[in-house]
Amino acid sequence: xxxxxxxxxxxxxxxxxxxxxxxxxxxxxxxxxxxxxxxxxxxxxxxxxxxxxxxxxxxxxxxxxxxxxxxxxxxxxxxxxxxxxxxxxxxxxxxxxxxxxxxxxxxxxxxxxxxxxxxxxxxxxxxxxxxxxxxxxxxxxxxxxxxxxxxxxxxxxxxxxxxxxxxxxxxxxxxxxxxxxxxxxxxxxxxxxxxxxxxxxxxxxxxxxxxxxxxxxxxxxxxxxxxxxxxxxxxxxxxxxxxxxxxxxxxxxxxxxxxxxxxxxxxxxxxxxxxxxxxxxxxxxxxxxxx
Numbered sequence: 001x002x003x004x005x006x007x008x009x010x011x012x013x014x015x016x017x018x019x020x021x022x023x024x025x026x027x028x029x030x031x032x033x034x035x036x037x038x039x040x041x042x043x044x045x046x047x048x049x050x051x052x053x054x055x056x057x058x059x060x061x062x063x064x065x066x067x068x069x070x071x072x073x074x075x076x077x078x079x080x081x082x083x084x085x086x087x088x089x090x091x092x093x094x095x096x097x098x099x100x101x102x103x104x105x106x107x108x109x110x111x112x113x114x115x116x117x118x119x120x121x122x123x124x125x126x127x128x129x130x131x132x133x134x135x136x137x138x139x140x141x142x143x144x145x146x147x148x149x150x151x152x153x154x155x156x157x158x159x160x161x162x163x164x165x166x167x168x169x170x171x172x173x174x175x176x177x178x179x180x181x182x183x184x185x186x187x188x189x190x191x192x193x194x195x196x197x198x199x200x201x202x203x204x205x206x207x208x209x210x211x212x213x214x215x216x217x218x219x220x221x222x223x224x225x226x227x228x229x230x231x232x233x234x235x236x237x238x239x240x241x242x243x244x245x246x247x248x249x250x251x252x253x254x255x256x257x258x259x260x261x262x263x264x265x266x267x268x269x270x271x272x273x274x275x276x277x278x279x280x281x282x283x284x285x286x287x288x289x290x291x
Contacts, residue, residue: 002249002250002252002253002254002255003153003253003254003255004249004254004255004256004257005149005153005155005226005228005254005255005256005257005261006256006257006260006261007145007149007256007260007261007262007263007264007265008260008264009152010148010149010152010153010265010268011264011265011267011268013152014148014268014271014272014290014291015056015059015060015268015271017287017290018060018061018268018271018272018275018290019059019060019061020287021275021287021290022060022061022062022275023061024287025282025284026061030282030284031090031282032061032062032063033061033062033063033092033093033274033275033277033278034062034063034064034065034090034091034092034093034274034278035053035057035062035063035064035065035091035092035093035094035095035119035270035274036064036065036066036067036085036088036091036093036094036095037050037053037054037064037065037066037067037095037097038067038069038078038081038082038094038095038096038097039066039067039068039069039097040069040070040071040073040078040096040097040100040101040104041069041070041071041101042071043099046097046099049097050066050097052267053095053267053270054066056267056268056270056271057271057274060271062271062274062275063090065085065091067081069081071101073104074103074104075103075104075105075108075109078096078104078109079108079109079112082094082096082109082112082113083112085117086112086113086114086117091117092117092119092274092277092278092281093117093118093119093270093273093274093277093278094113094114094117094118094119095119095120095270096109096110096113096120098170110122110123111123111124116277116280116281117277118138119138119141119270119273119274119276119277120138120140120141120270120273121137121138121139121140121141121144121174121273122140122169122170125137126138126139126140127174130174130177130178130181131177133181136280138273138276138277139174139178139269139273140170140171140174140175141266141267141269141270141273142170142171142175142209142230142262142266142269143171143174143175143178144178144265144269144272144273145262145264145265145266145267145268145269146175146178146207146228146230146262146265147178147182148265148268148269148291149228149256149261149262149265150205150226150228153254155205155226155254157179157182157183157184157205158182158183158184159183159184159185160184160185160204160205161184161185161187161202161203161204161205162179162184162185162186162187162203162204162205162206162207163186163187163188163189163199163200163202163203163205163206163207164176164179164186164187164188164189164207164208164209165189165190165196165200165206165207165208165209165210165215165216165242166189166190166208166209166210166211166230166231166242167188167189167190168209171209171230172188172190172209173188175207175209176188184205187199187203196220197219197220200216200220200221200222201220201221201222202222203221203222203225204222204225204226205225205226205227205228206221206222206225206226206227206228207227207228207230208227208228208229208230208231208241208242208243209230209231209242210231210242211231211232211233211242212231212233212242213231213233213235213240213241213242214235214240214241214242214243214244215231215242215243216229216242216243216244216248217244217247217248218244218247218248218251221248221251221252223251223252224251224252224253225251225252225253226252226253226254226255227243227248227252227254227255227256228255228256228261228262229241229242229243229245229255229256229257229258229261229262230242230262231243231258232258232259232263239258239259240258241256241257241258241261242258243255243258245257245258272290272291275290
């Protein structure tokens with residue numbers, strides 16, 4: 001029988017531990033952790049993501065500082081907001097919701113965030129720490145969420161053939177590094193890969209992060225594989241993933257649903273990274289029960 005790797009259960013478990021840890025700190029007179037969230041413009045999907053993140057913060061006791069900027073804001077004006085947040089003592093994490101409008105230099109924005117507050121994990125210093133396998137950096141939230149999900153369900157990564165479809169900056173590239181860190185043999189497929197299915201059919205763990213609805217069909221998947229679907233699209237008003245779930249689910253040993261799979265773990269990873277920054281900045285010790 002196929003195991004459905006839903007993310008709600010492990011996510012709630014981790015969030016309860018985060019909530020308890022924060023309550024412990026505040027009961028000792030420490031301030032709450034603080035996360036600043038910047039949204040530029042009114043993209044409907046981005047507004048939903050930001051709303052979910054702010055609600056998750058509130059649920060566990062993290063104070064959120066929300067900045068909603070007009071889509072005509074300049075790069076310089078956005079940098080001024082970040083410069084202030086970089087120095088504010090009550091702000092432990094800074095998140096700029098991506099994507100940004102085309103006229104804003106995204107790389108300049110990312111690299112301007114204080115790497116000690118870069119809880120999205122996109123700053124070159126944090127990416128470099130992922131390459132170097134050092135524990136003190138921030139791992140990007142979706143890759144970290146995938147890692148935590150696999151651990152929760154006891155899916156062994158070490159020694160496995162992992163194929164990642166999609167080499168994007170936010171998911172594919174950092175996830176490939178994290179899977180290497182965990183001991184997997186990793187193949188990354190991208191837009192220039194000839195015959196993607198030649199690689200996906202060999203994957204013991206297949207991860208797709210392209211945003212192309214139903215890209216992965218049953219004939220592209222190995223019997224008994226573990227399939228992680230990170231893509232999210234809307235087709236006919238319905239949210240779907242990269243994987244044709246109905247045709248694939250009976251062929252594999254485990255699969256994530258969309259929605260409700262990796263998504264909750266991504267938000268939970270943001271909370272974990274914010275807590276990690278808070279611990280370091282407040283010089284408080286980590287509870288062993290929280291990842």
